[in-house]
Amino acid sequence: MLTLRTPVLVLSGFLGSGKTTLLLRLLEEASLRGLKPGILMNELGKQDVDGNILKEHSSASLEKLLDGCICCSKKSEITGSLNLLLKKQPDMVIIELTGVANPEEIADALTEPALLGKLRLQHIVTLLDAEHSLEYNSIFASDKKLVHTLRRQIETADYVIVNKTDLVKPAQLSKLEKVIRKHNETAQIAYTTYSSLDLSPFLAGVSARTDAKQPAVKRPQAGKPVPMRQPAAQHEFQSHYHDHDPIEEVRSYSRVQTLTLPCSLTVTIHRGQLERFLSSWRDQLIRAKGYLFFKDTGQMYLMQHAGKRTNWESAAYAGEPYLVVIGINLDVQRFEQEWQRLTLSN
């Protein structure tokens, strides 16, 4: 049977940048296209404000992770929530992150064994508040982790939406564009009010599983659609696409790629070799992890590689070993070739 992974659209951006406003527009557009999205919402507080707004506007399936950031305290719960959503067979999953979440952590969570092969990261969309974004670095200077997270929100996005343009002068937008380009040369940039833009790119390739019609959702506050700006590097951006799974039909255009590589039990590479291999890719690697069996110790290990560090833990995992790699603008083809060379020559 042909199994298609459910496409995932991640909405990131600092508090108040316009994520929920965009989500409501996406739900409206999805409804017009007869699509049934599932939504995972994460809020920092115990009060589910956005979830309540959403319920008023749409009947889309909703899972909530309240009172903690999805990429920190709630990380372990993502798998359960996404599996619950998947039971409702959505045509796509939209994840709205808290303002302080790092989207790469979500890419990481999607590679958990319980989700492997079920979901495909399609796009990471980051919203920026045109009025305040430029001030964040100085306002939050003492909070290095937050400054890093806000930068990663820009770096990992394949679409950056500069929202609330009604509140600023054009000169502010030029400054913002320079900052975006400093951190991300290839993302498509759109300038919007009330997150209003052509949403086709986010829903392209998503098709309905059932004939079930979703009730229409109400429009959020009106704003004129602003066409998506096509940067000169668009062609280059799209060429980063790589369809790893031959039976996969839904393409991913995300800058963040996830690769799952088999690593047969008969392979006899050593841990040091694997560490050297991963560190040779450090410029394009965000994370690598997997269950790997090493003949020299006769032991299965859970390997976690992040930054310059690789941790090994013996594991009781009894399935087929594999390596998951998460990269940014990763040369996927070359990575696969080098991986094959390494594992075949041993």
Ligand SMILES: Nc1nc2c(ncn2[C@@H]2O[C@H](COP(=O)(O)OP(=O)(O)OP(=O)(O)O)[C@@H](O)[C@H]2O)c(=O)[nH]1
């Ligand atoms: N003036 C102006 N207000 C906007 C615009 N877009 C959104 N807003 C308002 O800004 C507020 C925050 O918008 P949301 O969509 O809730 O932002 P968010 O990113 O989901 O916020 P958090 O849930 O706090 O992370 C709401 O009151 C919106 O109506 C815009 O383009 N211009």
